[in-house]
Structure formats: structure tokens, C-alpha cells
Amino acid sequence: MERVRALPLDQLRQRTSEKWREYPDDVLPLFVAETDFPLAPAITRALERAVRTSDTGYVASRTPLAAAFADFAERRYAWSPDPARMRSTADVSMGIVEILRRVTRPGDRVVVTTPVYPPFFDLVEEAGAVVERISLRDTGDGWELDHEAIEASLASGARAVLLCNPHNPTGTVHSAASLAILAEAAARHGAVVVSDEIHAPLAQPGPGFTPFLAVSDAARSIGYAIVSASKAFNLAGLKCALMVTADDEPTAVLRSLPIEVEWRTGQFGMLAAVAAFAAESDQWLDGLLLTLDENRRLLGELLSEHLPGACYRMPDAGYLAWIDLSALGWGENPSKRILREARVALHFGPAFGAEGAGHVRLNFGTSPEILREAVERIARMGPVSN
Numbered sequence: 001m002e003r004v005r006a007l008p009l010d011q012l013r014q015r016t017s018e019k020w021r022e023y024p025d026d027v028l029p030l031f032v033a034e035t036d037f038p039l040a041p042a043i044t045r046a047l048e049r050a051v052r053t054s055d056t057g058y059v060a061s062r063t064p065l066a067a068a069f070a071d072f073a074e075r076r077y078a079w080s081p082d083p084a085r086m087r088s089t090a091d092v093s094m095g096i097v098e099i100l101r102r103v104t105r106p107g108d109r110v111v112v113t114t115p116v117y118p119p120f121f122d123l124v125e126e127a128g129a130v131v132e133r134i135s136l137r138d139t140g141d142g143w144e145l146d147h148e149a150i151e152a153s154l155a156s157g158a159r160a161v162l163l164c165n166p167h168n169p170t171g172t173v174h175s176a177a178s179l180a181i182l183a184e185a186a187a188r189h190g191a192v193v194v195s196d197e198i199h200a201p202l203a204q205p206g207p208g209f210t211p212f213l214a215v216s217d218a219a220r221s222i223g224y225a226i227v228s229a230s231k232a233f234n235l236a237g238l239k240c241a242l243m244v245t246a247d248d249e250p251t252a253v254l255r256s257l258p259i260e261v262e263w264r265t266g267q268f269g270m271l272a273a274v275a276a277f278a279a280e281s282d283q284w285l286d287g288l289l290l291t292l293d294e295n296r297r298l299l300g301e302l303l304s305e306h307l308p309g310a311c312y313r314m315p316d317a318g319y320l321a322w323i324d325l326s327a328l329g330w331g332e333n334p335s336k337r338i339l340r341e342a343r344v345a346l347h348f349g350p351a352f353g354a355e356g357a358g359h360v361r362l363n364f365g366t367s368p369e370i371l372r373e374a375v376e377r378i379a380r381m382g383p384v385s386n
């Protein structure tokens, strides 16, 4: 199997996206969730064709996107969602907000399981609801949903759970059994689950990925999944995501969304996602998974060698590493000092919730050379001087 190799630094520095423009050139950017890999060939071809033919208008009302995702889900997860129960929108964040707007009333509580992707807090508020934070349970070698706390929250009136599956920043892939318990609890209390599955294509073989809507009838009766090719295939700037349902009531909610929500889908995003979800991109995705598997292991080796005080658990999915640096005594938000002294940009731990004190999130969707250089730079900082 051919690995997907990251581009060299001089080519990456020519990019103009957030990852490559936020900081000066002496900083190694390992913060935002963009990757350093070239596009999958089928995506390049689809976008080149669109440019050649000036195919840059609005997205059509009928596109092959939903059917392409259904085929992808069948091949990759042995799950058969119905394209007639899906709608597209510009991105996963917009899908979350629009669904929450429909299923909650202003002031309703929505559970988020912290530490979590920081915009979740804003998205719940943007929908007019109120965030209820429930910590993931640390099992000693991983994290899991705290079902007792979630059940208590739903029993006392929380209307929704905004699930992150796989979870950002810990890389946890929730088990089918855990998802089934969550679905039962939500159904019992008349709440819904909105499952952000943006990192799902990057679940490593082994634990594998369970789509929330594949778990049980209860999950289908109260569940919404939001999916996208954007993380695995690095298409975030092209703006395309799919909201997926699997039972009549959630499908009716999707259909009740204004047509404008769908019109905001990017034409290039749709074309690229169809190419990403096509069978011809499977080999590329498998090659990427191999590369990410090597990188997550390399990061563990580099940290043991150069920063033995760092606590890191290999993620089961994605290219984000959640690293506890508390033992090094670098304070509440070590990423500040790391940026200033090592010139490496990591995501701030405390932004993910109170559990993130002393933590950083590192993006290893890059080359082994950049990863090695970043860890070595951080290790050279040494102890805090007084």
C-alpha cells in the first residue's frame, strides 16, 4: 500500500490558508486541523475540470453527493444510510447550528462532553441554547462517555447531546455499546443526539468506527449525524457537509430547514466531496491512514525520547494528539511558552474546557521531519527560568 506523503515545507509555505498564514515563517504550525498532504488525485481532477469549464455557479438542487456518501458509508462502515434522508450544507458547524435551532428552544440545555473542539461551546450558543459541560471519563488508558452524568442531565431536562464521534481532541472512537446506551437515554427522555462525525473517515482499523445512526432503532429515532469529507481530504475551505438522518421524525426536521441552508453548500466543496467519497479515492484514504498510523506512533517515540514528562495516549482516529504537559510545570497554558520560545504553534489546551489545563493539542497530519523538528524544538526549551 502506497503511503500518502506530506508536501515539503517550501511548498507548504506557498499555501495561503489559516495554517500557513496565521504565524510568521519561523513558526512550525501544528495547531488548526488542516493537513500537509497533497489532494487525492480524483479530487484534483474534479476541481481542475471545474476550473477548466468555469463551472463555478451555485450548487444544483440535485447533486450526486448524498448517493456518493451512501456508497462510501456502505464500503467503509458497512452502513447503508438512505440518500433521501440527507441534506447538504456549507460545513459541519452550520449543520450543527441549524439542527440545534430546530430541536431546541431558546435557553434549553445542550450537553457537550469536555474536553472538546472549542467551537462547540459557541455553536450551541449561536443556536440560542445553553451549554451543559459534562467531562469525559478518564479510564486510565483512554476516555469514555460519562453515562450516569449524561442521563442525570437529560432526566433534568437537557434537550440534546452534541456528540463528537470520533472525539476531538482525544481521538476517542466511541464503542457501539456506549453509543447504544446514549441513544436509549436520549430516547427515554425525549432528547436528541447530534453526532459530529467529521473525523470518522480517519478512524484507524482496529476499534473501527460505529456511525451513531447504525447503532440501534433508538439512535435512528432521535439521531442526526453530520458528516463531511473535509478533515480526511483537507477540503475545509471548499464548504460542503451533509446532515444525515435515518427515521421519519429527524428527517422531517431536516426537510423543515430553509432551502437557503442547502444553497450555502459550496459548488467546489460538493464536487470535491463526490470525488473523495468515490471508490477510486479509497486507496488514497487507506494510504493516508497508514501514514497517520506511523505518525501517531512516531509522536509517541519522540515524546518518550525528548519530553519524557509528557503524557500522550495514541488516538484511535484522526491526526490530532491531546498531550498533557502538566508534569513539566509549564503552567495552565503551555502552548503560549511553546510558541514564544520554541516557535511551534499548538492549540491551547484550556480552550477545550477546564480539563485542558496544562494540555496542548498537536496536529500530526504532517511529515515525520516536521514532527521531529517540532518535538525537538519544544524539548530544547528546558525548564522554566525564574
Ligand SMILES: Cc1ncc(COP(=O)(O)O)c(C=O)c1O
Pocket (backbone or CB within 6 Å): 033, 090, 091, 092, 093, 094, 117, 164, 168, 196, 198, 199, 228, 230, 236, 241
Ligand atoms: C469535531 C469537529 N467538528 C467540526 C469542525 C469544523 O468543521 P467545518 O469546517 O465543516 O465546520 C472541526 C474542525 O476541525 C472538528 O474537529
